[in-house]
Amino acid sequence: MLQHIIQLLPQVLVDGITLGFVYAVVAIGYTMVYGILELINFAHGDIFMTGAFIGSGFLFLFISLGLMSSLPALLVFLIVIILSAMITGGMGVAIERVAYRPLRKRNAPKLIALITSIGISFILEDLVRFIAEWKTGNYIVTAPSLFNHTFTIDIHSIMPFFNNAKFQSSFIVVLVVTIIMLIGLDLFVNKTKWGMAMRAVAQDRETASLMTINVNRVISVTFFVGSALGGATGVLFMLQYGTIDPYIGFILGIKAFTAAVLGGIGNIRGAMFGGLMLGLIEMFAAANLSTLTGGLFGSEYKDVFAFIILILVLIFKPEGLFGKATIEKV
Amino acid sequence: MVKEWFHKFSQSSRAQLFFIITYVLVTCLGLYLLEDSASAIFPFLLVLLSLLILYYMKINVKLKWAIGFIIIAVMIPLSASQGSNFQAFMDVGTLVLIYVAMSLGLNIVVGFAGLLDLGFIAFFAVGAYTYGIFGSKQANHFMPFGHYPLPGDTFWIFIFVGAIIAAIFGILLGIPVLRVRGDYLAIVTLGFGEIIRIVFNNMDHPINITNGSMGISQIQPPRIFGYPIDTPSEFYYVALFIFILVIYVVKHLENSKLGRSWKAVRDNEIAAQAMGIPLVKTKLAAFAIGASFSGMMGTVFAAKQMFVDATSFTYLESTMILVMVILGGMGSVPGVILGAAVVIILNNQVLTDLSNWMTSLSTAGILNVPDALSPSKMQRFIFGILLVVFALYRTQGLIPHKNKKVDAERLKREAAAEPPYGNSEAKTNLEGSDS
Structure with missing residues (x-):
């Protein structure tokens, strides 16, 4: 049994890291908004999904214009991902304006903001389904592939107890782009003026506004950055996994939120780590759950696994692995 | 004039x-x-x-x-x-009653106690599977004794068995969740709902309990005095019976001690605790009672459909019940009834009729509506709009909840008219404790 698990390990690592980086970037969107507004932005998963659809829409457009053959794939990819990120970022800002800001002004209870975010997520899902179904006749879209060269890591010849791991060239793209995004965000938050303003608002909104920080603008910037990252990750997801449908955002969103909670919500580096860890755990579970339990539970329980982690973390260590415990003041 | x-x-x-x-x-x-x-x-x-x-x-x-x-x-x-159209109308009527009872259950959890539950449909699933398993041949797969399906006469017992099992699940969810606050609670209940659905969808091995994604079919219709109930018009009365029971319980709970402590916990947990309200008991009671309504209606649903599978218990359904509560007005019993009726009739009657009408228009060539826009497919969009609009512009819902008014003047007059025996009693108590 152990031998079997070890044999699969390289492939599990490759798949887990891919998924983990996707979770990490989406988790950042949750954690940034939560850090500032203390709101679970349910719509964030669907912004990720919209990004995937916008990206595939651009790819189809480029194909129909005949640009794909004349331009190198990497350039097409860069144009698509940047355009999609800008659009989803704008959407994030618009959603905050329409759905959350009026509530904030009114000082409405947090429950209400949560409910509007669920509503927005439903609206996005159905709008995307409608457009996709209208244009292609089916809401499940298979995206054109850009990077589908398959590599094999021949690890078996060096260490014979491992099986070989296979990956597509899109894996490298996902890896490189997400790492650039993560580092870029970390620099943005920790080194720039806007980043400092964001941290200040997250710490104490009222005092920050007294220090001449325009709180509403900082919140808008936060939504823009989070949503743009989410949308860009959607494009990466589409390239990596090929098939997308309007409901991928929901389950992936919850898992990304789990990752954010795991790392300590509001903590950006924690979210990166939590995402990576969750991706690895999930892929490990998917590959080995049936071996470990002797066939009692198959890989269909991997989602249950993620939810159980979420519930356990929330119950026993709600501040996450890297967060600080807060005391509620009366 | x-x-x-x-x-x-x-x-x-x-x-x-x-x-x-x-x-x-x-x-x-x-x-x-x-x-x-x-x-x-x-x-x-x-x-x-x-x-x-x-x-x-x-x-x-x-x-x-x-x-x-x-x-x-x-x-x-x-x-x-x-x-x-008689049976079709009665079918909608039955569904309205089922969902009204469920949304009254969710109203206790969300509206009265202020605990946002996004996995409420799980309890409905528990109730439905309880009758589904024992009311069909399914139980033969794992029960060591007895012969299944149980006769339809046992359905009446199963209504309460379903309620009790759902209440137990409610408490099981409630115990860990009590440590979690506010919006974390929403996500934990959401996770719980998904776990229940996935587990029910996969429990055909190692032991075949729920028959997995194939679902359970051929569920026995309920029988009363040997007479089988199998048309929607007859189920209508079964649902009506439970509905009246639920209304009775909710009406009595709302202004009872428990109901008032729920509202106190909702408005300020810490202040409520300071006033001596047992937080754990109060929250667990909300979960258990809300879940039991849902479980009861689950058994009716299983018997009515004669078929259960996990696709009826998705997150969309949970949100639909939440929409009913928000639309009607959180914490308002008449409001929630109205909200549930509006959503179900909109969803099952109006949208279907509208889609049929639009299809007939496009076949006649008058108006070309793409199939993707057919109103019966736009459920999520409509629910989403309803949620956002009501949360933003009419937070208190269609019929806002009213707190029971106490006539202070009348109370004072009554207190003045009555002999002050309460005082003397307190005095004797004091003396008793002194000696």
């Missing part, structure tokens, strides 16, 4: 009584006559509207309940019974 006349009308209970009776009779006659035509939906909706009018009338409360009961239990089935 009109205003004056209206004022006079609103003061005279006899005029109102006359009005409502005429209204109900006329609309029922309309339903009776139009039953077979495609526009039967309009008189049907008008008859239902009479219940809303009744709610706003200023007449004796007991009389109101009696008239409402007669309209629901006698007038609607009677006037719809002549046409070919």
